[in-house]
Amino acid sequence: MITLKRILPITILLGGLVMTSCVSNKKYTALDSQYRTLGEAYQKSQMELTESRAKVKSLEDQLEYERKNNASLKEAYAKLQGTLDKSISQNSQGNVNIAKLVDEINASNKYIQHLVNTKNKSDSLNVVLTNNLTRSLSREELKDVNVQVLKGVVYISLADNMLYNSGSYEVSEKAGETLSKIAKIIQDYKDYEVLIEGNTDSDPISKPNIRNNWDLSALRASSVVQALQNTYGVDPKRLTAGGRGEYNPLADNSTLSGKARNRRTQIIITPKLDQFMELIDKAPDAEQSSIN
Incomplete structure (x- = not known):
């Protein structure tokens, strides 16, 4: 039989346990809530940490x-700097080359201008010389005489049918009027040298007393020289006869017209050096020529 003395301690103990149990549940609930809050905070921190790590990465x-x-960019800059340095270097060299080229162009322009002036002077000289040598002839007389001046030398070209019969080297009677005109030009300048030059086509000559075209051209030139000397009184010391045969053609010998051009006698009148220089002094300047 349980006595009161024994029941009382048990009751007190049970009461204490109940009271202890009530206090623990409250703490547990509080701790659990705190735990959950911390867990959520931890999860949030972990997510933020993950995001931060992702951002850091x-x-x-x-x-x-x-x-x-x-x-x-540094490499590209270095290349650009190298290119720029090279460009500057080349530009500097280019400036030198351009300056040199400009000097050469200026020198060339001066030389070209010199040539133009010389050409103008030469053309003016040719005009003076032609006028001087043909002033004894009338307009009608000049129609039968072809006078050309090249580099200060006068070329008077006469077709063979004006001077000779076909295949002959003797001067014909009808050539007298033509030669008289030539003699006027020659006598007008008594100190000029005169070369009579015979030319033929390529057809071979078939005459018993003429071996070839060399002979024919030389004989024709000699006939003109002797006519100028004997008939028109030209000093023979001024005259020279020469033959060039078929070897100085003006045109193709394969055509009749070409052969006709090649069969000719040229009278070449050349001033001596001192006379040539006098003519140069008389030659007008290019500006004066253009004004006239």
């Missing part, structure tokens, strides 16, 4: 990219 990747890009 992205920033690190971007930094690496920028570093590489910076290296590329």
